[in-house]
Amino acid sequence: MKKVLVLYYSQSGQLKQVLDHIISPLEFDDQVQCDFLKITPLKPYPYPWKFYEFFNVFPESVFMHGCEVEELATADEYDLIILGYTVWFLSPSLPISGFLQSKQAQKLLKNKPVITVIACRDMWIMAQEKMKHLLSDIGARLIDNVVLTDQGKSLYTFVTTPRWMLTGKKDAFWFFPKAGVAENDIEESSRFGLALSSALAEDKEQQEGSMLNNLGAANVNGKLIATEHIAHRSFRIWSRLIQKAGAPNSQGRNVVISIYAVFLFILVCTVVPLNMLIRKIIAPFRKESIAKAVHDYEQPSGR
Secondary structure (H helix, E strand, O other), X not given: OEEEEEEEOOOOOHHHHHHHHHHHHHHOOOOEEEEEEEOOEOOOOOOOOOHHHHHHOHHHHHOOOOOOEOOOOOOOOOOEEEEEEOEEOOEEOHHHHHHHOOHHHHHHHOOOEEEEEEEEOOOOHHHXXXXXXXXXXXXXXXXXXXXXXXXXXXXXXXXXXXXXXXHOOOOOEOOEOOOOOOHHHHXXXXXXXXXXXXXXXXXXXXXXXXXXXXXXXXXXXXXXXXHHHHHHHHHHHHHHHHHHHOOOOOHHHHHHHHHXXXXXXXXXXXXXXXXXXXXXXXXXXHHHHHHHHHHHHHOOOOO
């Protein structure tokens, strides 16, 4: 019998819902045992978030300082690890990065095949690049990556996602679509579980290469690659400034956060649309380089 461990940290519950659908075919497989374990920070994070609480985790998220988490109640050996995470400021969430830097993670994941599952907005490649380093550092073997992104156009999610995080409301309003991953996409994610069931029966988790290739597991929007790189560089600069202003939740830090929030609002309303327009115009002249970047970031699962 194959043993599969599903590790995750989900605030809104959406990621857990995605994982439930992915794992559902495995739970009907008599030859597979699935265990779910939630990663729990010692100091819980709020949901919905308050404005300053949300931005106070910005610097630590960007630099992956992590947070202390409760030790998992397991000592079993697993054949496959599925790690579900959300993206905070183009980085893995603090509980996830904290866990992956713990001694227990090194013991549990070392030399194990790992499949990452992401549910987030449409900008996730920088977070996954960081995740690759975190897994490599503890000797884990990344074999697949599944990504489900929010419904609606990119510009819309600049409004719908913060509204959801700060109020808990994800319903459609005005001309904005519902926040989060579309229900149909979540339901269809069970196809990954079906593929895993077949692959585990053939011991493919022990081999090199993807088990979810050609299933549309990770689709990179080439138009957003440059935007995400620029945003990540900006995040690093502002993170340093915020950290230098004071400790988390200090008055000095909150002052700089207020300035950054104004800067971010102006950026989203002016520079971001302009940048997207420019990228769209020059895209035909950069087809080869964009196609190569898309291919590289979509690995190991690819389209």
